[in-house]
Amino acid sequence: xxxxxxxxxxxxxxxxxxxxxxKGRLGFGTGHRNQVPAVHGLRKFCITQMAKAKVDTxxxxxxxxxxxxxRGRYLNYSEDDLLQEYLKxxxxxxxxxxxRLKKKVDVLKDKEHEIQSLKQSIKSYESQMVDxxxxxxxxxxxxxxxxxxxxxxxxxxxxxxxxxxQLDKEGRLSELxxxxxxxx
Numbered sequence: 001x002x003x004x005x006x007x008x009x010x011x012x013x014x015x016x017x018x019x020x021x022x023k024g025r026l027g028f029g030t031g032h033r034n035q036v037p038a039v040h041g042l043r044k045f046c047i048t049q050m051a052k053a054k055v056d057t058x059x060x061x062x063x064x065x066x067x068x069x070x071r072g073r074y075l076n077y078s079e080d081d082l083l084q085e086y087l088k089x090x091x092x093x094x095x096x097x098x099x100r101l102k103k104k105v106d107v108l109k110d111k112e113h114e115i116q117s118l119k120q121s122i123k124s125y126e127s128q129m130v131d132x133x134x135x136x137x138x139x140x141x142x143x144x145x146x147x148x149x150x151x152x153x154x155x156x157x158x159x160x161x162x163x164x165x166q167l168d169k170e171g172r173l174s175e176l177x178x179x180x181x182x183x184x
Contacts, residue, residue: 043066046093049089050085050093055088062082063082
């Protein structure tokens with residue numbers, strides 16, 4: 001008997017912890033009276049795990065080789081029905097972690113896809129935000145221009161406007177503008 005790991009306890013305790021046999025019922029050194037057959041212990045483990053997974057009781061009995069009595073004459077489960085119920089408990093029934101890890105990987109892939117989708121949505125919203133900010137700035141500048149136009153002119157501006165009006169009336173405003181553009 002090993003002194004470390006799983007083998008530090010008698011084999012009966014290990015089987016009891018795995019729920020394959022009842023504690024103290026393996027029969028080491030007590031003869032055959034309390035010995036639990038391995039097949040029965042395995043069935044017990046399977047039925048217990050299927051019950052935890054909410055597998056239909058009758059289907060669990062059928063899957064473990066038990067009879068369901070007279071009800072078996074009236075119920076006709078297809079192989080697909082049996083498979084679907086078995087798949088509910090497959091994680092609890094398998095010793096190897098591969099299936100559970102595959103499911104975790106699938107869940108993580110779905111979450112990663114969702115994260116990427118959310119990142120794309122955020123980028124889209126950010127670009128829309130930039131567009132809205134640019135529009136807002138443009139509108140604010142237009143509003144400022146309109147306010148300048150609608151605001152009554154000061155005295156100095158009023159005289160300048162009146163002077164421009166007089167020049168335009170005489171036809172000299174366009175000449176003055178041309179001279180200014182040629183100077184620049």
